[in-house]
Every structure is written in C-alpha cells, then in structure tokens.
Amino acid sequence: MTDAARRALVVGASRNLGLGLARELLTRGWDVVGTVRGGRRTGLHELADAHPARVRIERLDTTVPAEIDRLRDRLDPASLDLLFVNAGITDADVPAAEVGDDVFTRVMLTNALAPVRVVERLADRVTPQGTVAVMSSRQGSISLNERGGHEVYRASKSALNQLVRSYDARRTDRRTLLLVHPGWVQTELGGDGAPLTVEQSAPGILDMIGKHTGDGGLQFRNHLGEVVPW
Template sequence: MFDTTDRTALVVGASRTLGLAITAELLRRGWHVISTVRGGHRTGLHDLAETSDRLEIESVDITAPDQVDALRARLEGRTLDLLFVNAGIAHANVPVTEVSTESFTEVMITNALSPVRVVERLRPLVAENGTIGVMSSRQGSLTLNTNGGHEVYRASKSALNQLMRSYAARHADDRRAVLLINPGWVRTELGGPGAVLTVEQSAPGVVDVLERHHGEPGLRFLDHEDNALPW
C-alpha cells in the first residue's frame, strides 16, 4: 500500500452501487476523488458529496464521444493517479438468437467500446506511473464459461478484455498499471439478489487491488481478492 495523501482518482460511472461504493472507499482512504454521473438528476453520489470536501462530481455519458472529449477538456491540467472506468449493463438472460440487434448493439457499445474509448481519451491525464482500471467480470473469461447463460453480457465483457489486451499491446512501453477487475458476484441489478457478496463487501477488495498494483506496469485480469483470472 502507499500514502494516498494528495492522490487523485477519477471514477467514471459512480452514481450508485459499486461505483458509488468504490468512491466512498477511496474517500475513506484519503484520496481526492472526481466521480461521474450520467445526466443531471440527483444521485447517491450527490448525497456523499455533502459529507466530504474531497469529492467532485462531473457529468458524462461514456457512450457519447463528444461528452468524453468535453470531460477531458474540463480536466485538462489535472493529474490523475488513478482512472477507474465502471460501466456495465445487461439485458434479458436469453440466448443470443433471441436478442434484438438494437439490444446487442447497446450492450456492446456500453460495456466494450465505450470504456476503451474513455481510457484512450483520458490516458494523457493519468500520471506516467499511475493506474488505469476497468471493471470487467468473471463472465468475460472464455476459459471459465462452462455453464453458458447471459450470452450477450458475457460476449461484451470478453470483447472488453480483448480490446484492452490490444490497448496494452499498442502501449507496450507504457509504465502505467492496467487492471481489468472482476468485483465478484455482487448483489446489484446485474448480479441479482442471489449473489454472494454485498456491494460493501466487494468495493474494499476492488480498491485494495487498485492500490496494491499501483506503479506496476503491464496488463492484469484480477478478481477483487487479487487472484489472476484466465482469459
């Protein structure tokens, strides 16, 4: 672990559940945090901001490239020690042949294309020895897919992992840590009520992993307990 004094994190997608809990955990550990919401409605993040002067709120829809560019422009001149992109939607758990083209496209754009675009556009703001993290999932592992189900969501997270591997290959000399993180099976809209972890149990582990590998160059696919996952 390292001293978080004067450390700045940007959490993209933090209005509720895991993104909000990760923001709260970073604040608890002394980070200065910039977290984003989509749209102008009040969220749990606004409630959290009333309790801390180390939290700033920005607005961005990561599926809109012009909004991502505008966010970068607003943050120009700032240095981020951590960029963490938290994004994920899932539609009905049905075979891919029953999914509309529109639904498939929305999940892929939100879960795979948009997070990588955010990483590419905001990378220059991240310190050369900083950390770039992206929320992935165990369901993105081809090796671990022995039961099927959630086909489009799985495909989107596999695509995310593949795109981030390509990103890492294109930036092979980059000193930044690049982490794809599985938060565990968490009781969110995505995880469902039968999940084994609460948001409050998962978030500290995610932040532990982000802090533990800070300053370690290279791409890693890890879970919230710092176990390596097979691709």
C-alpha cells in the same frame, strides 16, 4: 506511498459499485472526481454534500464521444493517480440468437466500446506511475465459460477484455492497466442472491489496485487479487 491527497476519477459513480468505490476511496484519504450520466440527484450528490472539498461531480455519458472529450478538457494532464472506468448494462438471459439487433448493439457499445474510448482519451490524465482500471467480469473469461447463460453480456465483457488487451499491446506508456472482476455482487447486474455486498467488494478491489500500483503492463484480477484466466 500513502493514499493521502491522491486523486481518483471514478467513471460511473452514481450508484452500486461505482458509488461504493467512491465512498471507500474517501475513507482512505483520496479526493474523488465521479461521473454521473443524467441530471437527477444520486448517491454521489449526497456524498459530495458531505465532503464538498473532496468530491467533484462531472456529467458523462460514456457512449457519447463528445462528452468524453469535454471531460478530458476539464482534467489537467497527469492530474489523476487512478482512473477507474465502471460501466455496464445487461440484457435478458436468453440465447444470443434471440436478442434483437438494437439490444445487442446497446450492450456491446456500453460494455465494450465505450469504456475503451474512455481509456484511450483519458489515460494521459493519469500520472505515469498511476493506474487505469476497467470493470470487467469473470463472465468475460472464455476459458471459464462452462455453463453458458447471459450470452450477450458475456460476449460484451470478452470483447472489452480483447479491446483492452489490444490497447495495451500498442501503447507506449507503462501505466498499470487492470481489468477487474469485482466478485458476484448484490447489484442490479448481480441480483439480490449474490454473496457479496458492495461494501465487501469495494475494499477488496482497492486493496488489489494498491498492491499492483506501479507494476506496469496489463493484468486481469478479481477483488481478492487472484488472476482471472482469459
């Protein structure tokens, strides 16, 4: 199947990797619905100005369940070929015991619980043959954690992976479900020293998604298509 006339919802598309994915999808012939959190103008708005017939902007704060429900109501069932949930924040790189309760709660809510809520509420807006992808991280891999650092961020991505795996274990549909490690990318999270740009990571992510469309089940893979150990 070609990418022509396919439709994706990118949650968290205002900047960085989310915006990069929206741009790359457009170059591949997809129509894009992208979400932003606030009312300010973003790169996604510029993209919509350039492609008014192919880019639709929706407002969504993933940490507010009522906003997820309102977005659900604005989407027709089985109207998407891809749902990509891209959400993530970090905290200071300090031991977990030094992190305040408010910071811990905010990181866990944003990185783990909120994305799963989005998947739970919006998965049926994806066609039965479509794909649900969630932005995870190699840092969420327990077996690969040999150096420590960014402890709460790591824990939030591990929690995300576990919650998505639990969701997969009890769901009855067979849509393809992907946890995605984008590589170490030059964003606010990755820092300027990261080896990959958004423009390098986004095409790899979409190539990987394309190769596994229709697989069914859950996989944890990186932007090169390699399996990431749990």
